[in-house]
Amino acid sequence: MSQKAKTAITPTRAENFPEWYQQVIKAADLAESSPTRGCMTVKPYGWAIWENMVGIFDLWLKEYGVQNCSFPMLIPVSFLSKEAEHVEGFAKECAVVTHHRLEADPDGNGLRPAPEAELEEKYVVRPTSETIIGDAMARWIQSYRDLPLKLNQWCSVLRWEMRTRIFLRTGEFFWHEGHNAFADHEGAKGDCLHVLNLYEKFFTEYLAVDGYMGVKTPDERFPGANETYCIETMMQDGKGLQACTTHDLGTNFSKTFDIKYQTKDGGEALCHTTSWAFTTRMIGALIMMHGDDDGMIMPPRIAPQQVVILPVLKGDNDAGIMAYCSEIAAQLKEKGIRAKVDEREMRTPDKMWDAIKKGIPLRVEVGGREMEEGVVTYVRRDLGRESKTTQAREEFVAGAIGVLDAIHDDMLARVRSFRDVNTHEGQSLGDVIAHFDKNKGTGFMKVPVAVLKDSAFAAVTKDLSLTTRCMPFVDDGQTVLIAKAY
């Protein structure tokens, strides 16, 4: 008898959280590091999650009146340098394109950029597209009738990061970037809050993720923004993760790119612009918020596969069992459920563990017993083997969506409960030190905003590797959340 249940992932979360994270990604076959420095290769199962996220959120943006478009991946260096704070924020992590041709290296057997093919105008690989979109907006907007202008692109961006981790921080990452222009501050602020609410809806209803919605402190703002709104989430190791942001850019970019419009009364005015995004980082958040010591647990509504049907074959009427499985899969598909029979030539236990590590929300086991009795046996991934249930086939098919919904609701409830339990109240910088010192305390600490003005604040937070996450809306900006963060 083993004293301790064997886990599919080694080490466990408690033993070594960062290593556990890497192993979950490998075990679920989500992504791997690539030959390109700091960049990841997203594998089919991982990309399928992103595709599902894109599919849902893209529709919502279109309903809101956002139009998709595509801007160049290469941005003239001169564009980036126009907005002072923006340059300062991004210049140090930009990859630069300087040549347009390769030639054989005379000193070796490789290739080199041809010296005579050096570009007059250098380009940066976009770290974000405020500048090149701002340039376009200046030409596209002329009258108040052109406003608001709502643009978005799904693309990847490149930031030359010193330290990378798959999904959480990679050189290249995938996202959508929305860039909107309004006539006035009210329009821009309303946009930021509206999109932030869309994010929250998306996170809670599809990803089973929740955090704290709020405003960034000035030092955590996006470079070039007057205000940054965000949702800050909490991972199972207690660290914070910025899940999304919306930025009120005021007229900062309008001034530098000349984004003006003619008002109704014939005057001229600057646009107020916004930008907002969430990224493939959310896949990392799903792992770190939902995963357990057996690996990934996919939130049902974005799970690439929601139900796996495992035929339990023993060489006796295998064809009949397979047919029974296929019928169940077909019935589930009719209800819009992503279900699939695992027909691979593997041993049944191996298929089970594969489904567990990939986090498929619902596992259905069908053998001779089930077929004879017209029933199915199913197990919820989030609850494990204890949840094994046998039910009449028709009853199961009819209730499957309900089971998936229940899994979603339970996952969200667990995330919220974890967040609440690990959010501690404090009153002073002393409380912050007492909680986080000596690496003992984890989670978030919520303190009155006055603590930000404590003269020792910067030194203490730096010393303890703490950052301000946001000033949550729930406290009307009177408190600030402090935590270690990814």
Next chain:
RNA sequence: CGGGCUGUAGCGCAGUUUGGUAGCGCGCCUCGUUCGGGACGAGGAGGUCGGAGGUUCAAAUCCUCUCAGCCCGACCA
């Protein structure tokens, strides 16, 4: 970009001190028995030892240079 460590089969490692022509575990392929929470046996495929130069009869091993990755900091979605 500073400090530390590591590059040997798909993955994880031994071998390096004391040079002698490459090995183990897992995975993979074949066959058989297995298959409802990680099977076992037998056979088999797979490596210019990160790269370049040097010393030597002989280099994974010694020397020089270089590249890449990881961890810890500073910076970031």
